Amino acid sequence: MMKKSLALGVVAALGMSVSVASAQVDPNLPSYERVSGISGNLSSVGSDTLNNLMTLWAEEFTKFYPNVNIQIQGAGSSTAPPALIEGTANFGPMSRQMRDSEVREFEEKYGHPPTEVPVAIDMVAVYVNKDNPIEGLTLEQVDAIFSETRACGHDQDISSWGDAGMTGSWADRDITIYGRNAVSGTYGYFKENALCGGDFKAEVNEQPGSSAVVRGVEQTLGGIGYSGIGYKTSGVRAIPLNGAEASADNAVSGEFPLARFLYVYANQHPNDGWNPLEQEFFRMVLSKEGQEVVDKDGYVPLSAAAAERFLNEKNLD
Numbered sequence: 147m148m149k150k151s152l153a154l155g156v157v158a159a160l161g162m163s164v165s166v167a168s169a170q171v172d173p174n175l176p177s178y179e180r181v182s183g184i185s186g187n188l189s190s191v192g193s194d195t196l197n198n199l200m201t202l203w204a205e206e207f208t209k210f211y212p213n214v215n216i217q218i219q220g221a222g223s224s225t226a227p228p229a230l231i232e233g234t235a236n237f238g239p240m241s242r243q244m245r246d247s248e249v250r251e252f253e254e255k256y257g258h259p260p261t262e263v264p265v266a267i268d269m270v271a272v273y274v275n276k277d278n279p280i281e282g283l284t285l286e287q288v289d290a291i292f293s294e295t296r297a298c299g300h301d302q303d304i305s306s307w308g309d310a311g312m313t314g315s316w317a318d319r320d321i322t323i324y325g326r327n328a329v330s331g332t333y334g335y336f337k338e339n340a341l342c343g344g345d346f347k348a349e350v351n352e353q354p355g356s357s358a359v360v361r362g363v364e365q366t367l368g369g370i371g372y373s374g375i376g377y378k379t380s381g382v383r384a385i386p387l388n389g390a391e392a393s394a395d396n397a398v399s400g401e402f403p404l405a406r407f408l409y410v411y412a413n414q415h416p417n418d419g420w421n422p423l424e425q426e427f428f429r430m431v432l433s434k435e436g437q438e439v440v441d442k443d444g445y446v447p448l449s450a451a452a453a454e455r456f457l458n459e460k461n462l463d
Contacts, residue, residue: 203427231251270374285298324363336404
């Protein structure tokens with residue numbers, strides 16, 4: 147059975163009176179106010195999907211605090227938990243939630259769980275070449291294209307665009323598949339939510355980063371791939387899934403089926419509280435300036451109500 151959309155799940159968790167995001171930056175988000183005494187070094191290790199966002203947030207943060215230096219590595223979400231556990235990173239950006247085993251390992255080291263802060267909303271888009279005229283796909287068709295197991299229930303494999311219902315010169319054109327490698331949180335998210343937990347085909351051209359997936363689709367007329375919406379370029383189209391465009395409104399409403407939170411994890415001690423440097427970074431991310439960065443990078447910003455909720459829940463206010 148397909149999982150409920152993340153966006154819908156979040157709305158249910160917060161209560162229908164609390165919008166989790168808006169199609170534009172919420173004007174009610176508070177502006178970030180600089181505090182005194184903030185300087186030093188920060189490091190971030192984790193998600194490739196969040197790499198651009200973390201870089202832009204770092205640039206914004208250093209406008210407020212020129213004496214702060216931030217180092218960012220973005221090889222994949224699976225690199226975040228070990229870096230946090232080993233103490234080699236302050237922040238662990240992840241495009242998926244930590245697995246139970248990762249949380250347990252962290253708890254064994256520190257005696258408390260890591261702190262998970264939702265920072266933006268993403269849509270995992272299915273991209274085709276800009277010259278591909280296909281109008282859209284169902285998730286069952288997506289599964290039959292990417293997966294050898296077809297766990298979502300499609301009755302036959304889809305290996306050509308004709309199999310996906312296209313006619314004319316496209317009927318016999320083979321589909322070339324691009325995807326991420328197993329260290330990627332997007333890989334795991336897509337496997338669970340678009341493939342119903344099934345297995346990827348061996349023919350998937352695994353790429354080390356999101357931009358490489360999109361570039362492969364750009365350069366291949368019959369190509370298809372998946373990546374976060376922030377990596378969309380003019381050379382590809384993010385096609386509708388189950389009839390829903392990959393738009394901010396559809397992410398918020400739950401109509402787009404592959405909407406998800408993006409997270410940044412950190413090590414907040416339950417008694418000692420936040421390191422001031424880390425706390426101010428999160429406060430900036432969840433401010434008007436921070437969510438303007440989210441919008442600029444092509445993701446869906448949080449509403450003022452959601453940002454305030456997360457600030458309160460994570461003891462960041």
